[in-house]
Amino acid sequence: MAEAARLGRDFFAHPTLEVARALLGQRLVRLRDEYRLSGLISETEAYIGEEDQACHARAGRTPRTQIMYASPGHAYVYFTYGIHWCLNFVTEREGFPAAVLIRGIAPVEGVEVMRARRGRPDSILANGPAKLTQALDIDGRLNGLDICDPQALLFVEAAPSAPDEAVRRSPRVGMGDTPEPWRSIAWNFRWKYPQEIFPGG
DNA sequence: AGGACGATTAACT
DNA sequence: GTTAATCGTCCTG
Numbered sequence: 070m071a072e073a074a075r076l077g078r079d080f081f082a083h084p085t086l087e088v089a090r091a092l093l094g095q096r097l098v099r100l101r102d103e104y105r106l107s108g109l110i111s112e113t114e115a116y117i118g119e120e121d122q123a124c125h126a127r128a129g130r131t132p133r134t135q136i137m138y139a140s141p142g143h144a145y146v147y148f149t150y151g152i153h154w155c156l157n158f159v160t161e162r163e164g165f166p167a168a169v170l171i172r173g174i175a176p177v178e179g180v181e182v183m184r185a186r187r188g189r190p191d192s193i194l195a196n197g198p199a200k201l202t203q204a205l206d207i208d209g210r211l212n213g214l215d216i217c218d219p220q221a222l223l224f225v226e227a228a229p230s231a232p233d234e235a236v237r238r239s240p241r242v243g244m245g246d247t248p249e250p251w252r253s254i255a256w257n258f259r260w261k262y263p264q265e266i267f268p269g270g
Numbered sequence: 271a272g273g274a275c276g277a278t279t280a281a282c283t
Numbered sequence: 284g285t286t287a288a289t290c291g292t293c294c295t296g
Contacts, residue, residue: 114277116277123277124277125277125292128292128293128294131292131293132292133291133292133293147277147291147292148290148291148292149276149277149278149290149291149292150275150276150278150279150288150289150290151276151288151289151290151291152278152279152288152289152290153278153279155277155278157277170277172277189280197278197279198277198278199278199279200278200279241277242277242278243276243277243278244277245275245276245277246275247277
């Protein structure tokens with residue numbers, strides 16, 4: 070089976086809500102020396118501009134948010150709660166801070182390695198933003214990576230998009246004291262894929 | 271310089 | 284449902 074095409078910059082150079090929706094079903098791939106880890110993206114969330122009071126860029130350009138102002142197709146990997154790493158892909162255009170948070174994947178390749186890394190049941194191997202980064206060995210070393218670079222060891226491969234009837238939209242998770250309308254706006258996208266194919270989604 | 275809190279998770283009761 | 288873990292980031296003074 071030939072390697073599928075990596076998604077290029079054009080895929081990410083669109084309105085963030087469109088990119089977040091289009092990513093459902095695409096294959097997130099992490100290459101290591103000896104093996105390949107991958108999964109189909111099952112949940113995403115959009116963070117759009119300095120006005121979005123849930124977006125890290127609400128504070129403007131800072132050392133942390135600088136990468137969100139880069140050209141689309143860059144990885145924004147941030148550290149939170151003193152423990153966890155979360156993965157985003159920069160969208161839209163250079164100079165405008167926006168990104169899609171990857172919140173879940175359905176493991177496909179390297180499941181044994183993910184099991185070993187996570188030490189948890191398969192049903193909850195990678196169904197959370199900080200779970201998938203642990204399963205795929207993604208951390209701050211990958212912050213700022215251009216995932217459209219053909220040499221990159223983290224990228225997204227083209228795959229059939231999730232069908233419309235299986236996509237659900239809801240408010241973003243973990244909004245805490247975020248003011249309205251940002252707290253309740255439905256910028257979370259989830260693929261309700263068949264349980265019999267990928268338990269735990 | 272100090273403190274509150276976080277785009278979370280897992281282990282409790 | 285509640286809470287600890289654990290520290291970078293950002294805001295206040």
